[in-house]
Amino acid sequence: MSPRKKKRIALITPGGDAPGLNACIRALVRNGIYHGFSMFGVYRGYEGLINGEIKELKRRSVSGIIHHGGTMLKSNRCKKIMTSAGLQKAVDSLKRNKLDYLVVIGGDGSFTGALKIAKKGVPVMAIPASIDNDVYGTDETIGFDTAVNTAVEAIDKIRDTATSFDRIFLVEVMGRKHGFLALSIGLASGAEFIISPEMKYSVNRICADLIRDKAGNKTSEIIVFAEGAGNSMDVAHKIEKRTGFPVRVSVLGYIQRGGAPSARSRILGSIFGVDAIGLIRRGLKNKAIVLRNNSVRHILLEKSVRGQKYIDRKFHAFAKTLSR
Numbered sequence: 001m002s003p004r005k006k007k008r009i010a011l012i013t014p015g016g017d018a019p020g021l022n023a024c025i026r027a028l029v030r031n032g033i034y035h036g037f038s039m040f041g042v043y044r045g046y047e048g049l050i051n052g053e054i055k056e057l058k059r060r061s062v063s064g065i066i067h068h069g070g071t072m073l074k075s076n077r078c079k080k081i082m083t084s085a086g087l088q089k090a091v092d093s094l095k096r097n098k099l100d101y102l103v104v105i106g107g108d109g110s111f112t113g114a115l116k117i118a119k120k121g122v123p124v125m126a127i128p129a130s131i132d133n134d135v136y137g138t139d140e141t142i143g144f145d146t147a148v149n150t151a152v153e154a155i156d157k158i159r160d161t162a163t164s165f166d167r168i169f170l171v172e173v174m175g176r177k178h179g180f181l182a183l184s185i186g187l188a189s190g191a192e193f194i195i196s197p198e199m200k201y202s203v204n205r206i207c208a209d210l211i212r213d214k215a216g217n218k219t220s221e222i223i224v225f226a227e228g229a230g231n232s233m234d235v236a237h238k239i240e241k242r243t244g245f246p247v248r249v250s251v252l253g254y255i256q257r258g259g260a261p262s263a264r265s266r267i268l269g270s271i272f273g274v275d276a277i278g279l280i281r282r283g284l285k286n287k288a289i290v291l292r293n294n295s296v297r298h299i300l301l302e303k304s305v306r307g308q309k310y311i312d313r314k315f316h317a318f319a320k321t322l323s324r
């Protein structure tokens with residue numbers, strides 16, 4: 001009897017990189033090989049898939065990466081995958097390389113591409129990884145914990161100088177069109193204000209609070225501002241004009257995307273990777289691996305792509321009362 005054909009599994013990281021991606025890649029490769037699969041890496045996201053940038057990965061290919069941010073497979077914001085011609089080229093590339101599964105590790109954009117590929121008949125498995133934590137169905141995405149810690153560390157430093165000068169700082173954080181990052185960063189850094197895209201805010205209300213704080217001899221103020229909530233410089237200027245208080249702006253930017261992954265991000269990446277291999281071994285496909293109440297589960301990929309994740313609004317109220 002001919003030996004059972006080894007399943008050939010390809011991994012891809014097509015979206016914004018996030019600390020912990022390499023831990024996930026490492027777990028997928030080593031656990032996949034352990035269970036008799038051949039593992040392949042697609043380099044440079046969906047662009048690389050379309051161009052056939054695919055290489056076999058062995059155990060040693062993923063040595064010494066668990067503690068590095070970024071993705072060893074590199075990424076590329078590829079719009080072509082959203083076109084029927086580009087999508088077909090991607091599917092043809094998978095078939096030409098005789099790949100049985102595509103494991104997509106990324107955020108909502110990556111999941112959307114994965115669903116398109118699945119609908120063309122190629123089995124996929126999706127693992128949520130993004131600093132934005134905005135993937136429907138999972139409590140947490142790989143990289144979110146590290147990005148929060150990175151931003152909190154930066155804001156703690158800003159708080160020192162704010163206190164020295166009795167200053168107001170408006171700190172812009174990432175998160176695309178959601179406030180998950182801003183809320184957690186704001187709470188953990190003891191911010192006096194958190195401004196997120198999902199919650200209406202009034203500059204006049206903020207100014208009134210700042211004036212009241214000043215009268216109460218409060219020495220420093222941190223306003224955490226999610227990039228999706230508007231123009232941070234514009235809001236800072238309005239506050240300065242209406243209160244007469246100087247407002248300094250710090251845009252944290254891309255430091256939130258890199259750096260050594262936290263232990264939590266490494267563990268999340270590793271257990272998501274092992275779980276994905278387990279589902280493939282069971283012959284399941286087109287699922288999204290999720291974390292629900294600290295347990296690893298899976299839902300239909302389509303459900304994750306179609307779903308909308310909402311912030312916990314009570315977090316906002318905490319910021320105001322806990323910081324004064």
Ligand code: F6P
Pocket residue numbers: 016077107130131132174175176227257
């Ligand atoms: O999705 C992760 C993220 O860092 C967002 O928070 C941010 O808005 C976006 O990526 C930036 O995209 P790019 O890496 O293409 O500049």
